[in-house]
Amino acid sequence: MDVIKLTQRLLAFDTVNPPGNETSCAAFLHDLLTAAGFEAQLYPMPDGRTNLVAYIGNGTGKPLAFTGHLDTVPLGNRPWNVSPFAGDIIDGRLYGRGSTDMKAGVAAFVCAAILQVDRLKQGPGTLLLITCGEETGCDGARHLVQSITLPPVAGLIVAEPTLNRPAHGHKGVLWLKATSRGVTAHGSMPERGDNAILKAARFIARLEKFGFDTPAHPVMGRPTVNVGTMHGGLNLNSVPDLAETEIDLRSVPPMQHAKLKTQIEQLAKDDAEITTLLDLPPVWTDPNMTIVKRIGDISAASTRASVAPASVSYFTDAALLQPALQNAPTVILGPGDPALAHQTDEYCVVKNIIQAVEIYRALLNDFAKT
Ligand SMILES: [Zn+2]
Numbered sequence: 001m002d003v004i005k006l007t008q009r010l011l012a013f014d015t016v017n018p019p020g021n022e023t024s025c026a027a028f029l030h031d032l033l034t035a036a037g038f039e040a041q042l043y044p045m046p047d048g049r050t051n052l053v054a055y056i057g058n059g060t061g062k063p064l065a066f067t068g069h070l071d072t073v074p075l076g077n078r079p080w081n082v083s084p085f086a087g088d089i090i091d092g093r094l095y096g097r098g099s100t101d102m103k104a105g106v107a108a109f110v111c112a113a114i115l116q117v118d119r120l121k122q123g124p125g126t127l128l129l130i131t132c133g134e135e136t137g138c139d140g141a142r143h144l145v146q147s148i149t150l151p152p153v154a155g156l157i158v159a160e161p162t163l164n165r166p167a168h169g170h171k172g173v174l175w176l177k178a179t180s181r182g183v184t185a186h187g188s189m190p191e192r193g194d195n196a197i198l199k200a201a202r203f204i205a206r207l208e209k210f211g212f213d214t215p216a217h218p219v220m221g222r223p224t225v226n227v228g229t230m231h232g233g234l235n236l237n238s239v240p241d242l243a244e245t246e247i248d249l250r251s252v253p254p255m256q257h258a259k260l261k262t263q264i265e266q267l268a269k270d271d272a273e274i275t276t277l278l279d280l281p282p283v284w285t286d287p288n289m290t291i292v293k294r295i296g297d298i299s300a301a302s303t304r305a306s307v308a309p310a311s312v313s314y315f316t317d318a319a320l321l322q323p324a325l326q327n328a329p330t331v332i333l334g335p336g337d338p339a340l341a342h343q344t345d346e347y348c349v350v351k352n353i354i355q356a357v358e359i360y361r362a363l364l365n366d367f368a369k370t
Helices: 004-011 023-035 099-115 141-147 195-207 257-268 292-304 318-324 350-369
Strands: 039-042 050-056 062-067 091-095 127-131 155-158 172-181 224-232 244-253 273-281 331-333 347-349
Touching: 004 023, 004 091, 004 099, 004 350, 023 050, 023 099, 023 127, 039 127, 039 141, 050 141, 050 155, 062 099, 062 141, 062 350, 091 099, 099 127, 099 347, 099 350, 127 141, 155 318, 155 350, 172 195, 195 224, 195 244, 195 257, 195 350, 244 331, 257 273, 273 318, 273 347, 292 350, 318 331, 347 350
Parallel strands: 062 127, 062 155, 155 331
Antiparallel strands: 039 050, 050 127, 091 347, 172 244, 172 273, 224 244
């Protein structure tokens, strides 16, 4: 098992999302893991995309779970200086779309698990949850948790980019659309119409003053609200009968999104109708849990970096997987650099990928004893 060659092999699959096309990449990993002795199963979605679940163990105890997604974001408008799918290595950096976010992470835990296979077979083992469609709002993970019951696990490692340092959570995301409706009329006779843009504007003005009734989280800070888009009206000389506003709310524990949405609906009054576009709860695991400290100690032995409670700025599949795994302790830890995710000329440092395999192998070894 060569983790660099495996990362390059995964990068060669164009899994830019949309549309994703992760199926052949998932099938490749399915065959690789099956050949290594795993029980692997592909879970196709109705749109032809695919999640992969693989398990090895003796059926007792709780396995240590890993998760990663196979899709990548688009290449962007700026031209690349390297091929996004060739996996070229230049000055110790492995280039490609999805190298940092997060095919190197997937390759690292697949490689670590295969290297430990004989040992894993004799204990609680490991469960690998490899998803599609993460970048557009965790569509693959959502389908997975709706279609199967996941077994109890000892913990979940999310191999998203953290430079191999443990992070303990991230904010939740609640994206809402506010639709304001009115009645159109000629622009010279506004009194005959009902202006949808003015309704939206009144709502947005109230939203600007919205106060969250939750204290700041000690690590993640305060919840936020941002009005991201606002569209209304068709032509200058008509009263607009439709205005649409998109709102990006970021939450922290213990906020409940259902309650938050109700508060926004109350704020909208009759000026807008609120619908949900994306709902991913916040993720947080107490850094003082014994298992989380062990994960921290094991990663610090490799990185020599001190471990402190930390969060990441992006969301992950853990928002949906952690609740489906009975709130198993969840740590985000992967070889990529979060600053390089989604960038032109994205790369992952080769020695970080090798270090991730070392950390994941040590974690699997440690958990095999329990
Ligand atoms: Zn990612």
